[in-house]
Amino acid sequence: MNIVDLIIKKRDGGKLTKEEIDYFIDGVTHESIPDYQVSAMLMAMFLNPLNTEETTMLTQAMTYSGEIYDLSDIDGIKVDKHSTGGVADTTTLILAPLVASTGVPVVKMSGRGLGFSGGTLDKLESIPGFNVSVSKENAVKFANQSNIVIMSQSENLTPADKKLYAMRDVTGTVDSMPLIVGSIMSKKIAAGADAIVLDVKCGSGAFMKNYSSAKELAKQMCAIGKAVNRRVTAVITSMEQPLGQNIGNSLEVIEAIEILKGNVQGDLLEVSLTLGAYMLISANRVSTVEEGRAILMENIKNGKGLEKFRQLIVQQNGDPNVCDNYLLFPQCSHSLTLKAEKSGFVEKMNTALIGRASVETGAGRKEKTDTIDYGAGIIMKVRVGDHVCEGDPTAIIFSSSDEKCQTALSYLKQAIYISNKKPQIPPLILDVI
Numbered sequence: 001m002n003i004v005d006l007i008i009k010k011r012d013g014g015k016l017t018k019e020e021i022d023y024f025i026d027g028v029t030h031e032s033i034p035d036y037q038v039s040a041m042l043m044a045m046f047l048n049p050l051n052t053e054e055t056t057m058l059t060q061a062m063t064y065s066g067e068i069y070d071l072s073d074i075d076g077i078k079v080d081k082h083s084t085g086g087v088a089d090t091t092t093l094i095l096a097p098l099v100a101s102t103g104v105p106v107v108k109m110s111g112r113g114l115g116f117s118g119g120t121l122d123k124l125e126s127i128p129g130f131n132v133s134v135s136k137e138n139a140v141k142f143a144n145q146s147n148i149v150i151m152s153q154s155e156n157l158t159p160a161d162k163k164l165y166a167m168r169d170v171t172g173t174v175d176s177m178p179l180i181v182g183s184i185m186s187k188k189i190a191a192g193a194d195a196i197v198l199d200v201k202c203g204s205g206a207f208m209k210n211y212s213s214a215k216e217l218a219k220q221m222c223a224i225g226k227a228v229n230r231r232v233t234a235v236i237t238s239m240e241q242p243l244g245q246n247i248g249n250s251l252e253v254i255e256a257i258e259i260l261k262g263n264v265q266g267d268l269l270e271v272s273l274t275l276g277a278y279m280l281i282s283a284n285r286v287s288t289v290e291e292g293r294a295i296l297m298e299n300i301k302n303g304k305g306l307e308k309f310r311q312l313i314v315q316q317n318g319d320p321n322v323c324d325n326y327l328l329f330p331q332c333s334h335s336l337t338l339k340a341e342k343s344g345f346v347e348k349m350n351t352a353l354i355g356r357a358s359v360e361t362g363a364g365r366k367e368k369t370d371t372i373d374y375g376a377g378i379i380m381k382v383r384v385g386d387h388v389c390e391g392d393p394t395a396i397i398f399s400s401s402d403e404k405c406q407t408a409l410s411y412l413k414q415a416i417y418i419s420n421k422k423p424q425i426p427p428l429i430l431d432v433i
């Protein structure tokens with residue numbers, strides 16, 4: 001087989017066979033296909049999307065490109081959760097300890113930021129000392145001891161995805177549905193959980209910009225899960241504005257802690273409770289969403305969720321005192337406030353642009369090798385539908401230099417639209433598949 005022939009076949013709209021897809025993924029995994037040919041194939045796949053059969057074959061090849069986790073030594077039904085990526089999307093840090101505090105084991109392999117969307121590992125690493133590299137033996141030990149572990153995927157879990165993910169990020173091929181399906185589902189299947197709850201984001205701050213493409217993505221991921229005997233639930237949620245108020249690593253951890261303390265309500269809590277309730281249903285812990293939400297709310301009120309979060313931090317070598325003293329998080333020397341240029345309603349937001357502004361503060365990476373400024377980010381002071389008067393603060397930017405604050409400000413200015421029209425508030429939970 002010759003990779004050039006396969007690139008030409010896909011470029012011209014042909015359908016790849018199982019042998020051809022296996023050959024490509026094997027070449028990616030073992031680096032026998034050079035980056036320029038992998039990039040060319042990714043672009044061919046982007047322009048001529050893989051059909052359902054090809055997507056299933058790609059997912060399978062990626063799943064078996066490395067190690068498969070066996071979590072059978074952990075008692076109970078293991079539930080994993082994955083978001084397709086958003087802005088101020090801190091649900092994992094809220095629902096993982098909450099769900100674990102009800103006795104359901106949460107074994108979560110998380111990722112780093114990609115483009116404008118944040119990553120749970122980067123957020124957790126803003127807690128001084130927190131270690132996301134956990135061996136398989138320790139993952140089983142922690143899950144049996146505390147019901148919770150959040151870690152990076154091992155080097156050998158879906159190595160094909162690791163290479164393709166990094167390549168897609170720099171070749172304009174991230175937002176391809178079949179490639180997203182393959183990337184997410186291969187990782188989730190190889191990670192070994194019995195049930196998976198997917199948060200499929202939809203809107204201006206998501207890779208899927210509209211409901212129909214989000215629904216198609218959700219359906220394809222559920223179908224692949226079913227084919228390999230995993231219980232998959234996909235919840236389609238709105239990403240028409242940042243989900244929480246805080247964007248940036250330590251800022252998002254602080255917001256999660258405030259929610260676990262019961263001090264903050266709103267969309268981030270709502271989505272966390274809904275996803276968490278579906279995790280409890282998948283684990284046969286409850287039979288309805290209402291029942292699940294009530295148990296999770298109860299564990300906010302009685303402090304069990306926050307206690308579980310502290311336990312997670314201690315177990316993974318972090319400093320749990322951050323929960324009581326936010327000054328223990330890395331701090332930023334510079335801040336800048338964006339003010340409304342006129343009075344009116346916040347009509348809509350370009351959420352990806354807000355995510356981009358956050359990257360400019362230093363909270364995300366522009367290149368793979370960039371180091372993250374954990375204290376940097378943005379606190380949003382408005383939500384869609386709010387009325388503002390000229391001069392009211394709409395966002396506060398935190399960074400390590402005035403220059404970075406100014407660059408972030410220039411993006412933010414274009415991202416928040418104020419008009420005389422009171423907008424309809426977009427629904428938060430759009431569908432469940």
Ligand code: URA
Pocket residue numbers: 083084085111174179180181183184
């Ligand atoms: N999240 C993933 O893990 N992969 C993608 O391709 C997109 C979002």
